Amino acid sequence: MKFFDEARIEVLAGKGGDGSASFRREKFVPRGGPDGGDGGRGGSIYAVADSNLNTLIDYRYTRIFRAKPGEPGRGRDCNGKGADDIILRVPVGTVIRDQESGETLADLARDGERALLAKGGRGGLGNLNFKSSVNRAPRQFTRGEPGEERKLDLELRVIADVGLLGMPNAGKSTLIRAVSSARPKVADYPFTTLQPNLGVVRVDVNRSFVMADIPGLIEGAAEGAGLGHQFLRHLQRTRLLLHLVDMAPFDADIDPAAEVKAIAAELRKYDPALAKKPRWLVLNKADLLDPEEAKKRAAALVKKLRWTKPWFVVAGINGEGTRELIFAVMEFLEAGRREAKGAHPEHEAP
Ligand SMILES: Nc1nc2c(ncn2[C@@H]2O[C@H](COP(=O)(O)OP(=O)(O)OP(=O)(O)O)[C@@H](O)[C@H]2O)c(=O)[nH]1
Ligand SMILES: [Mg+2]
Numbered sequence: 001m002k003f004f005d006e007a008r009i010e011v012l013a014g015k016g017g018d019g020s021a022s023f024r025r026e027k028f029v030p031r032g033g034p035d036g037g038d039g040g041r042g043g044s045i046y047a048v049a050d051s052n053l054n055t056l057i058d059y060r061y062t063r064i065f066r067a068k069p070g071e072p073g074r075g076r077d078c079n080g081k082g083a084d085d086i087i088l089r090v091p092v093g094t095v096i097r098d099q100e101s102g103e104t105l106a107d108l109a110r111d112g113e114r115a116l117l118a119k120g121g122r123g124g125l126g127n128l129n130f131k132s133s134v135n136r137a138p139r140q141f142t143r144g145e146p147g148e149e150r151k152l153d154l155e156l157r158v159i160a161d162v163g164l165l166g167m168p169n170a171g172k173s174t175l176i177r178a179v180s181s182a183r184p185k186v187a188d189y190p191f192t193t194l195q196p197n198l199g200v201v202r203v204d205v206n207r208s209f210v211m212a213d214i215p216g217l218i219e220g221a222a223e224g225a226g227l228g229h230q231f232l233r234h235l236q237r238t239r240l241l242l243h244l245v246d247m248a249p250f251d252a253d254i255d256p257a258a259e260v261k262a263i264a265a266e267l268r269k270y271d272p273a274l275a276k277k278p279r280w281l282v283l284n285k286a287d288l289l290d291p292e293e294a295k296k297r298a299a300a301l302v303k304k305l306r307w308t309k310p311w312f313v314v315a316g317i318n319g320e321g322t323r324e325l326i327f328a329v330m331e332f333l334e335a336g337r338r339e340a341k342g343a344h345p346e347h348e349a350p
Contacts, residue, residue, distance in 0.1 A: 005156045006153065013147030034126075034128050036126030038126045043085050046087050049112060053092075069121075096153070098150055099153050121146050164214065173186045179201045198212050217229060281305075
């Protein structure tokens, strides 16, 4: 499942510092020669791909990046200091385009890859540079050049890290609303969701993952029941499945354990590899039960399924238990990313 994460930013490199027109002033040296130094370089702005990031969300909050100007040159042969460059960290896979020309400035496909977005202005020359045999007291100097300025479009193709799976009405869309800024429709009838939705789950600064909410699945989906099982293809490239179960079904005859098994069977029919993907149980709607009863039902379900993988009790509707869930997911994904990095050392940042 892919979608495009986008941001529009403006980058303004720093102006170069002006050169200086100054003359030496010393005791007993009546007319000292020129000693005006050059201006410093203005700060440039670069983008660098960083595999620890996976969204452009930071660039929705801060949109304008302005580097500092270089310092002007001074007398006594002092050159002005150059300004610091600004480095914008972006996720690997970010494509950067100039808004006006549409030209692609950078396609940062590998960790550590770097691109110049706006060049700082060169510093001006001090009068020292203009000294010659015919003009020993030049008053000329040049001004610093302006820095480049650009309006940019940033675009990233995002692949979901985590997929939500479950029967209709299990509360998948409610959960993604609780933990991300995605706003899919929620309603108390089956098959509310007809299109996959993606949301970015932000756990902390620089720690986030992408979650996919897909339409509900029912027994017989492989034979076309409900909406069929075509939507399962959106889960194929995820790293983890969260299997949602309504632990307080309206109809007391419904056996949640049987439902879990039915979904697992549908996964196998669709693609045995998908059935082998890590899958955690998320027992939802705990708010409808008193805490003791919720614990009892969860324990009974886990026992009946002989469940050995992680499981969580949550209530998407009020966010209860979701924090613990998303932190566990984040840690699981980070461990996987570290492993992948270790396996391909050539992708390490220089
Ligand atoms: N009490 C309670 N109700 C919930 C909870 N989560 C979801 N619901 C309700 O359950 C119904 C179905 O929720 P959805 O989030 O639309 O379920 P879904 O799994 O996305 O359903 P489909 O899109 O049809 O597959 C809605 O009426 C929700 O308000 C919860 O934690 N507690
Ligand atoms: Mg839904």
